[in-house]
Amino acid sequence: MTLQPAPHKKRSRRLRKKLHLGEFQELGFTLTFSVNLQQKSFDDALDDWIDYVESQGWGFYGGGDVTGNEIEGVLCQYDGGSLTESDRELVAYQLAIQPWVTAHHLAPLSDLWYGPWEE
Numbered sequence: 001m002t003l004q005p006a007p008h009k010k011r012s013r014r015l016r017k018k019l020h021l022g023e024f025q026e027l028g029f030t031l032t033f034s035v036n037l038q039q040k041s042f043d044d045a046l047d048d049w050i051d052y053v054e055s056q057g058w059g060f061y062g063g064g065d066v067t068g069n070e071i072e073g074v075l076c077q078y079d080g081g082s083l084t085e086s087d088r089e090l091v092a093y094q095l096a097i098q099p100w101v102t103a104h105h106l107a108p109l110s111d112l113w114y115g116p117w118e119e
Helices: 013-019 042-055 085-096
Strands: 027-035 058-064 070-077 101-106
Touching: 027 085, 042 058, 042 070, 085 101
Parallel strands: none
Antiparallel strands: 027 070, 027 101, 058 070
8 A cells, every 4th residue: 555645736846845746756676686605795795785885876775684695675866866767777787797696686666755565
């Protein structure tokens, strides 16, 4: 169930900003990737991933289980705003060229405030 306010209502600019609607909508995406623990430890893989994300000015909210080999989370602009489809393609390329990443999945761009979220 999404809680997004009705889009057909006329709202002031201030209210659209407060509700993250219209020109203030923020897009990002979820991602999951698997780490080959024989090539890189889980902690080193997560550190390398965070270094890359921060170098792009993005924020990553997620993590994984050190006993497993998957890292998952949400990627977004660090200071607000939206990621683009080209940002998403760049992430897919970056994960594909890492020898320690065995598989990755990137969800489509979606609204960071209102979903859609998996139930």
